Structure formats: structure tokens, C-alpha cells
Amino acid sequence: MQPDLLDxxxxxxxxxxxxxxxxxxxxxxxxxxxxxxxxxxxxLGASPAMxxxxxxxxxxxxxxxALLINVGTLTRERAAAMRAAVESANxxxxxxxxDPVAVGALTLRTQFCQQxxxxxxxxxxxxxxxxxxxxxxxxxxxxxxxxDTASAALPAAQALARQSGAIVAVSGEVDYITDGPRVLMVTxxxxxxxxxxxxxxxxxAVVAACCALPGDKLENVAAACAFMAQxxxxxxAKSTGPGSFVPAFLDALYALGGNA
Amino acid sequence: MQPDLLDxxxxxxxxxxxxxxxxxxxxxxxxxxxxxxxxxxxxLGASPAMxxxxxxxxxxxxxxxALLINVGTLTRERAAAMRAAVESANxxxxxxxxDPVAVGALTLRTQFCQQxxxxxxxxxxxxxxxxxxxxxxxxxxxxxxxxDTASAALPAAQALARQSGAIVAVSGEVDYITDGPRVLMVTxxxxxxxxxxxxxxxxxAVVAACCALPGDKLENVAAACAFMAQxxxxxxAKSTGPGSFVPAFLDALYALGGNA
Amino acid sequence: MQPDLLDxxxxxxxxxxxxxxxxxxxxxxxxxxxxxxxxxxxxLGASPAMxxxxxxxxxxxxxxxALLINVGTLTRERAAAMRAAVESANxxxxxxxxDPVAVGALTLRTQFCQQxxxxxxxxxxxxxxxxxxxxxxxxxxxxxxxxDTASAALPAAQALARQSGAIVAVSGEVDYITDGPRVLMVTxxxxxxxxxxxxxxxxxAVVAACCALPGDKLENVAAACAFMAQxxxxxxAKSTGPGSFVPAFLDALYALGGNA
Numbered sequence: 068m069q070p071d072l073l074d075x076x077x078x079x080x081x082x083x084x085x086x087x088x089x090x091x092x093x094x095x096x097x098x099x100x101x102x103x104x105x106x107x108x109x110x111l112g113a114s115p116a117m118x119x120x121x122x123x124x125x126x127x128x129x130x131x132x133a134l135l136i137n138v139g140t141l142t143r144e145r146a147a148a149m150r151a152a153v154e155s156a157n158x159x160x161x162x163x164x165x166d167p168v169a170v171g172a173l174t175l176r177t178q179f180c181q182q183x184x185x186x187x188x189x190x191x192x193x194x195x196x197x198x199x200x201x202x203x204x205x206x207x208x209x210x211x212x213x214x215d216t217a218s219a220a221l222p223a224a225q226a227l228a229r230q231s232g233a234i235v236a237v238s239g240e241v242d243y244i245t246d247g248p249r250v251l252m253v254t255x256x257x258x259x260x261x262x263x264x265x266x267x268x269x270x271x272a273v274v275a276a277c278c279a280l281p282g283d284k285l286e287n288v289a290a291a292c293a294f295m296a297q298x299x300x301x302x303x304a305k306s307t308g309p310g311s312f313v314p315a316f317l318d319a320l321y322a323l324g325g326n327a
Numbered sequence: 328m329q330p331d332l333l334d335x336x337x338x339x340x341x342x343x344x345x346x347x348x349x350x351x352x353x354x355x356x357x358x359x360x361x362x363x364x365x366x367x368x369x370x371l372g373a374s375p376a377m378x379x380x381x382x383x384x385x386x387x388x389x390x391x392x393a394l395l396i397n398v399g400t401l402t403r404e405r406a407a408a409m410r411a412a413v414e415s416a417n418x419x420x421x422x423x424x425x426d427p428v429a430v431g432a433l434t435l436r437t438q439f440c441q442q443x444x445x446x447x448x449x450x451x452x453x454x455x456x457x458x459x460x461x462x463x464x465x466x467x468x469x470x471x472x473x474x475d476t477a478s479a480a481l482p483a484a485q486a487l488a489r490q491s492g493a494i495v496a497v498s499g500e501v502d503y504i505t506d507g508p509r510v511l512m513v514t515x516x517x518x519x520x521x522x523x524x525x526x527x528x529x530x531x532a533v534v535a536a537c538c539a540l541p542g543d544k545l546e547n548v549a550a551a552c553a554f555m556a557q558x559x560x561x562x563x564a565k566s567t568g569p570g571s572f573v574p575a576f577l578d579a580l581y582a583l584g585g586n587a
Numbered sequence: 588m589q590p591d592l593l594d595x596x597x598x599x600x601x602x603x604x605x606x607x608x609x610x611x612x613x614x615x616x617x618x619x620x621x622x623x624x625x626x627x628x629x630x631l632g633a634s635p636a637m638x639x640x641x642x643x644x645x646x647x648x649x650x651x652x653a654l655l656i657n658v659g660t661l662t663r664e665r666a667a668a669m670r671a672a673v674e675s676a677n678x679x680x681x682x683x684x685x686d687p688v689a690v691g692a693l694t695l696r697t698q699f700c701q702q703x704x705x706x707x708x709x710x711x712x713x714x715x716x717x718x719x720x721x722x723x724x725x726x727x728x729x730x731x732x733x734x735d736t737a738s739a740a741l742p743a744a745q746a747l748a749r750q751s752g753a754i755v756a757v758s759g760e761v762d763y764i765t766d767g768p769r770v771l772m773v774t775x776x777x778x779x780x781x782x783x784x785x786x787x788x789x790x791x792a793v794v795a796a797c798c799a800l801p802g803d804k805l806e807n808v809a810a811a812c813a814f815m816a817q818x819x820x821x822x823x824a825k826s827t828g829p830g831s832f833v834p835a836f837l838d839a840l841y842a843l844g845g846n847a
Contacts, residue, residue: 370782459838573830
């Protein structure tokens, strides 16, 4: 089966919806990527908020339009707050997205991510090694970096989507987005993005935001991947290394579709 | 009553004092804005230090020249460490500044901020929704973004200043700074600054630093707002989006008044 | 005794080894510098990972090639996780590096750093005030900034190296790197680097990475200092302030030795 590309008209429509609605995204994410994640969401036109306390997080996830759970710097205490936030989001019918950073390699986060799968995520975004590990088809990558290609993980992504009910996005040189039976692919981006911390984690936040948009869930998650890939390609063309990439990337997200 | 603009001579004097004294600012702030806050203080010539442990924080707040309390990613544990640091700063006669991020919307931080008001902050800096909520005149904004204008919050700011004894700064398109009877206004900046995370939080850190300067407290807090607004205007003119704004802004703070 | 400069051939060799091996560096570092530390390591070609939980950290430090312990925003809970990670790294014969941020000024971290010295760090990197304090020869600096020159701390660094068995790097206008009897010096960099948060902390992460390389330990740690000093000099020449320095610096690290 040859995956389809996302229709450019759908992509433009998703961007328009994104900017019109400015989803309020509750991010419970790792310590390393907080600033970049917030700036990516702001550049695209969303409204990020990081609320982490075990009492405040469930209060806020019921108010926000979407919730992101990223286990990059998990602790037992944070896991408890995250679970409470997920349950509250579910009760309020708000979509939540899982980024299973480095799942498989470490016990606490592996068990936690497996438990979260039962709580019906709207979307899951990971690299190939993470998706393979979460689907129970490998033991995980080397730290946070993928040691597998996205296409190799596509069957695992489809199985995971069927099992969890989530849209699953595997990112890599090409991104694959699937709900099980259907598969979309997104091209673009640049290998330079792997030399900047948080590009994958920020993509997960954009995926979370897109889950709050009306319309087709699969296309909305693919749109999130396409926003980041397009801005990444534009920024790589304008930058001389990973340092100049970051401001160029945020500017490109801001200008996407002719905003600036 | 028409608020006064800050005298440019006073502003130049405050900047000179700021650079000469290089205040050591103890920042207890949220996870999202730590790096940017430190870089803003360093660019302006202050010396930031983040100390968060419940034993170390009160030890350090007695040594530092000023303390910042920002409740953006509050937890119960952090609240205890913050309170201990505030009490220690008060005992050592060091000024402390409150940034009541998203107060009103969430219970833990709302109660905590109300309790802190009794501990005599030197200054309070927030957006209109936060100042209205802290003054008990509304239920708070939508997450961290203000849904009210600064001028609409001016009466609340004046009431809050009278009640707490603090200089209150409400930031927005125009900033208002008040001690109750007197009001100063600061213009400048750009709407692009709302697309960069931490501009408000970093302003609060600069306010905290300015509270350690000699001279008129109201003018010193207004000077903090003016430093940021001037650098913001300069940086917006040089940048093509929120990404390129950040380096341009830090460069502008560094060069303010002819430093570079 | 006149310290030697690092041989440029050795430096080129260390860089080549660094990029070929891409050391996986487990960073347990402070809240303020996480993103910058990760981006410095990525730009140079290493693979950073931040794992902080008391159960996960020792699991990961046995897998990673090197471990960094930076006490900048220490808490009692983090200290316990750090100690467990160090013990696990030692059991797995993986090198670990200590950055004793602001040691001497605050009780908890001073006691913790003293205890860690007994656990055989491969390297210690600090500013002059920190090295003097850790060696028991002064009471520490003013917060995180050094109030002493690197050359004044050289005898303390040598004593500390002899006592702990670690390579000790004192950074400042000139960096000194010593194993006790031998001393190397590294020049370069720029005073502008003191206006950017995390340059010292990121250097410690690069030192940690270099401890995983084969060859002479003293020369490898000196190479870490030289990578940062060279990139710093190049970036300062291209930047107009501390804001534009950051992207220029990361680009320079990426391009070091003709990579880009």
C-alpha cells in the first residue's frame, strides 16, 4: 500500500482553523524542551500553558482545549500528576496526546506509557524506535534517538493505532500518520532538525493542538507534521547550522501560509 | 487623571545605577522561562541565580540583592520553598517581587498568591487579567494570556497597591505602574512580544532587580518596564518574526543606552 | 611552571573521535541550562539525554557513555537521584563529571559536592571561586559568578586533582586543566560569554562527553575547553551582543573543524 500525501487544500484549511481557534494547549512536558515547545505553539498561533502540580493539572486540563503528555523527564510524582490530568481531560471530553520519549529503554516510563495507552489518547507521536517499543515490537532506541527508520515502524504504528484507538504519527525523514487502516505520509524537514533539541517534542505539542480542531482527525495530525516539516525545510535553507536554525524555524512557523 | 510618562533623565539614571550595581537577583520562577529570564538579566547587566531547594532558597534570598517569586509552574513543594525564601528576604530587608502568573484560574496558586500579599512584596507585576484577579475584581484570564486591557485594570492595580504596599505594574500594550496615588505609564514594545514566551516573566525579573536600586521605587519599577519596552521596539524593527526577535531583543537590552 | 598549550594535532584528533563516537551523555543538570546544554552537545555531534528520576537515572547512567552532575538547582530529592546515578556509573565503569555550581555559598550543595568527591569523578569543571571553595581554600563566590581569576585558583585545582584523582578544569579568561602534576592551558573565548547563561555549564557537559573518548584524559578535557573557546571566539566576532551570540556559537560548534 502506498500512503497518500496530505491534500494541500486540507493543509491550508487546517492552518486557518488553527489560527482562528488558537487552541489553549496544556503541556506537561519534559524540562529540556519547555521554552522551545511554548515558542513553537506561540509562533503558529496557539496558546501554550504549562501547569504541573498534581492538584492544578487536572483542574487545568478540563479547561484547556488539548493536553500533551511527554515523558522525557518523568518522575514518579510527575507521573501521578499526568495521570490525574489525563483522567480529567477524558472526563471533560478534551483530547490528549502522548509523546513516549525513550520508551522501552527505561522501566518507569515504559510501564507508565503502557498504562496510559488504556486511557484512550487521541494521538501518539514518536520516532520509529519509540513506536516499535510502545507497540511491543522492540526494546527501544539508544536514549532519545531513533535507531530505526519510520517506514520500518509503520506496521507497528498501524497495530498501535488499532489497539489504542489513537492516531499514531511516526516521525523521521518521512513522517507516517495512521489510524490503522489509513496511512498518510508527510515529507520535508531536514536532517539538521535532529541537531536541535526538542523538534520532535514540539511536534507532539502541535499534534496535541491539532487534535482540538474540528474535522478529520487523521488529516489534522498529518497537518501538524506538515506545518513542522514545511517550516523546517524553509528554515534549513536560511540557516548555517543548528543555532541559526531555531530563530529561522520559529519565524517560518509564524509566516506559514502568509501570516507575517 | 492622566498618568505621567517616566522622565528620560530618570530612566538613564536608573540604567546607569542598574549597570553599576549589577544586582544579584534570586529568581524562583517557572520552568518555561528560566533560560530567557537569566539571559535578559545578564544582557542588562544584572547577575541572576536560580536557587530552589527549601533549605538553600532562604539561605540565598538573604544574600541576594532581590528576590523574584513567579508562580507559573507552582507545586506545593515549591510554594513552601518560596514562602521560606520570602520570609528570609524580609528578615534581611531585601525586596521581593511577585509575578502572579494565571492567578484566579487555578486554586493552589490563587490561595498562595493571596497569602503572599500579606508578606509585603516590594512590587507586583502582572497582565491585566492577573491584576484584576489578584485584586479580587475578576476570576482570572484564559491560562496565561490576558483577556482584559491594562487600562481597564488600572483601578484594580491602584487598589492592590494601596492594600499591599507594593508598587503594582500592569503590562499590556501600554504599561501602568502605580503605588496607589501616583501612576506612571510606559509605552513601546510590540504585539510580537506576545508571541515569545517569557517576555512578561522576564520583565518581572527586571522589576525585581530594579527594586534593589536606590531612589524612588515607583520610578525604578517604571524604568524596568521602559528598558523592556524600548528594547522590544528596537528588536521588533530588526526581526522578521518571533524567532529572530529573541536574539535581537537580548542584543538591544545589552546595547541599551550605548553599552555595546 | 609555564603550562603547556594543547597540541593542535591532538585537538583535531579529539574532535574527530568525538564525532565518530557521538558519546551518549546523561546530563543531570540544572533547570536553567537544559536546552542550551543539549543544543551544545548536539551541535558538536554528541547525543544528550536528560533522565532525572531516582529509579531511571541509575538505570540510564549504566547505559550512557558518560554522566554529568551539575548542582545548579539542587534539591534534596535530586541529590539522592544524582548519587544513585553516580554509583551506577561507577559500577558500570562509566566516567562522570562534576560541575559544582556555586559550591561554598550554600550548605546543601557544599556538603553534597564534598560527599561526591569520594566517588571518584573523572573530571571536575568550575570557575575559580568554585574550585577554590571545593578545595577548601575559600568560602565560595557571589552566587554563580566567580570573584577570583583562574590562575589564582590553579594551586587549588592541582590540590583538588591530587586529592580526588579527577582532571580539574578551571575556566575563566584562560582555562587551566590539570591532573595534579601536569597543567594545560586553553586560551580563546570572549567576555561576552559571561553574559550568556549556561556557557560554563555546557562546557561541563562537553567535558563529560570527552571523558568517554579514548586516549589521554588530560588532553581530552583540555580539548573540551578548546572546542568551546574556539567556537566562542568565532561567534563573538560574528555577533552584536549576547542574543546573537547563541545561534552563532551553536553554528560555530557545528562547523568546528570543517563539519558544515
